[in-house]
Amino acid sequence: MESESPIETKKGRSKTPKKAKESILKQKSPAEFFAENKNIAGFDNPGKCLYTTVRELVENALDSAESISELPVVEITIEEIVKSKFNSMIGLVDRERVDAELYDDFETAKAREKRLAKEARAQELQAKNAALGKKVKESAAPKGVKGRGEASFFRVTCKDNGRGMPHDDIPNMFGRVLSGTKYGLKQTRGKFGLGAKMALIWSKMSTGLPIEISSSMKSQNYVSFCRLDIDIHRNIPHVHLHEKRDNKDRWHGAEIQVVIEGNWTTYRSKILHYMRQMAVITPYAQFLFKFVSDSPDKNVTIKFARRTDVMPPVPVETKHHPSSVDILLIKRLIAETSKTNLMQFLQHEFVNIGKSLAERLIGEMGPDFSPKMAVKSLTDQQIVRIHQLFRQAKFDDPSGDCLSPAGEYNLRLGIIKELHPDMVATYSGSAQVFEGHPFIVEAGVSLGGKDVKHGLNIFRFANRIPLLFEQGGDVVTRTALKRINWNTYKINQTQDKIGVFVSIVSTKVPFKGTGKEYIGDDISEIATAVKAAIKQCCIQLKSKIVKKMQAREQQERKRNLSK
Numbered sequence: 001m002e003s004e005s006p007i008e009t010k011k012g013r014s015k016t017p018k019k020a021k022e023s024i025l026k027q028k029s030p031a032e033f034f035a036e037n038k039n040i041a042g043f044d045n046p047g048k049c050l051y052t053t054v055r056e057l058v059e060n061a062l063d064s065a066e067s068i069s070e071l072p073v074v075e076i077t078i079e080e081i082v083k084s085k086f087n088s089m090i091g092l093v094d095r096e097r098v099d100a101e102l103y104d105d106f107e108t109a110k111a112r113e114k115r116l117a118k119e120a121r122a123q124e125l126q127a128k129n130a131a132l133g134k135k136v137k138e139s140a141a142p143k144g145v146k147g148r149g150e151a152s153f154f155r156v157t158c159k160d161n162g163r164g165m166p167h168d169d170i171p172n173m174f175g176r177v178l179s180g181t182k183y184g185l186k187q188t189r190g191k192f193g194l195g196a197k198m199a200l201i202w203s204k205m206s207t208g209l210p211i212e213i214s215s216s217m218k219s220q221n222y223v224s225f226c227r228l229d230i231d232i233h234r235n236i237p238h239v240h241l242h243e244k245r246d247n248k249d250r251w252h253g254a255e256i257q258v259v260i261e262g263n264w265t266t267y268r269s270k271i272l273h274y275m276r277q278m279a280v281i282t283p284y285a286q287f288l289f290k291f292v293s294d295s296p297d298k299n300v301t302i303k304f305a306r307r308t309d310v311m312p313p314v315p316v317e318t319k320h321h322p323s324s325v326d327i328l329l330i331k332r333l334i335a336e337t338s339k340t341n342l343m344q345f346l347q348h349e350f351v352n353i354g355k356s357l358a359e360r361l362i363g364e365m366g367p368d369f370s371p372k373m374a375v376k377s378l379t380d381q382q383i384v385r386i387h388q389l390f391r392q393a394k395f396d397d398p399s400g401d402c403l404s405p406a407g408e409y410n411l412r413l414g415i416i417k418e419l420h421p422d423m424v425a426t427y428s429g430s431a432q433v434f435e436g437h438p439f440i441v442e443a444g445v446s447l448g449g450k451d452v453k454h455g456l457n458i459f460r461f462a463n464r465i466p467l468l469f470e471q472g473g474d475v476v477t478r479t480a481l482k483r484i485n486w487n488t489y490k491i492n493q494t495q496d497k498i499g500v501f502v503s504i505v506s507t508k509v510p511f512k513g514t515g516k517e518y519i520g521d522d523i524s525e526i527a528t529a530v531k532a533a534i535k536q537c538c539i540q541l542k543s544k545i546v547k548k549m550q551a552r553e554q555q556e557r558k559r560n561l562s563k
Ligand SMILES: Nc1ncnc2c1ncn2[C@@H]1O[C@H](COP(=O)(O)OP(=O)(O)OP(=O)(O)O)[C@@H](O)[C@H]1O
Pocket: 056, 060, 061, 064, 160, 162, 163, 164, 165, 173, 174, 179, 180, 181, 182, 189, 190, 191, 192, 193, 194, 195, 196, 197, 253, 254, 255
């Protein structure tokens, strides 16, 4: 057999083609996957990581307090840690630079001279202009030298008055990616069993420090304290300390503390917006937000006071609707059911399948099926048949009883308390359904107010979480921009200060991505309901605007007559 001819290289030497490396089969743990792709969970860069960490901790705190019908009290503190303090925390000795040229931000003496001269000239010009009474433009902060700059570290602490956690579950709740208590079919802010672990993974990646959890449940006379990090490769908690401590104050709730790299300067306004919007949608909660640093002028303390004791009802867990299940889920329900025969299984594991409908469905499945047949003996083909029938048959829609919308009263109160608008209208829609999942849309439209810019100011909420990113693709933004003819309601889309608030709650919010940043525009049921809710508010506003205009005209007429 002839051997393959070698390849001629440029230099005329021959070279045998390199053999492709044998591909080796490897597995990745979920923790490894999310550590490598942390952006899909909203941990894109240090600034966004700080924002998302705050978000995840606050949302867990609210879920926890609401689950025991406790009016939430949440304290969130971001403490800036300067590098020397950080180094002493981890026992690292601060070292002076010896080889200056080694550093990315190294500047030659000549370049430094040039930069300082330029800065001095700019300052001189500014002083001259100020002396001449000319309007002085705020000069941009000196650019300084090139380079990535020093990392900034922050200790983020979130304390709540919620349910707390069972002592033995804490390590898995915080040290095992994709573990949580919110997987059931229920309206919760959390859903993936990921958020708190991502904060820990980021702390592990950026500071190497563990997370600290204190927790106590109502029935416990001790506080559980746990310091742990996560074994990324095995996706298991690595516990440093786990002990029971005295609970003299009979406190219940949780306090989570994590030290991460972040960027306060670039994400300050996002974090404060998030807190403010959370206060709008959760007026029954009290939030104390603090930013603490060594320079007092940077420090922030904001208390978002509770304005009502009316709390939305606790969302209840519900069963699956037959139109919403897939083959995998049917198999899981079969494996987990306590019922033995097909008839009982259908009635017990799904909503809206009563006795007579179950009988009719089994009859329709074909001769291989019978009410008394053992559900655990169903073959793969039979399960596919059930799934097909579930897809085609007509079922009553699921009710929205399991949902817990903010409520028109709370939404209105939140808007008034945070924005002080001149006019506001709110609307709460009835429960509707997409792909077998119930959802409710509530909306508010306001005109005028504090810190509201001209044009459309859109505020989006999903399961009572403010959504601040990816606004462009969101169903609410697109509807407000493209599908509402504001003129019809005597509202000027560019001149008026319009606040559009839309809150969507569901047992399954169709978020795009695990970051829970926005709801796509591709589910027609949701898009239609959003449009209808905004329109209802506009109709109310129009009648208020018309009345106001008429009153003004009348006054003018009176004034003219009296002249
Ligand atoms: N402050 C808290 N109080 C009580 N339990 C908490 C608290 N924080 C977290 N937990 C528990 O830890 C679990 C894991 O939290 P984590 O943030 O990782 O995921 P999640 O909230 O379930 O879902 P998501 O990833 O969508 O936020 C939660 O399901 C909850 O049971």
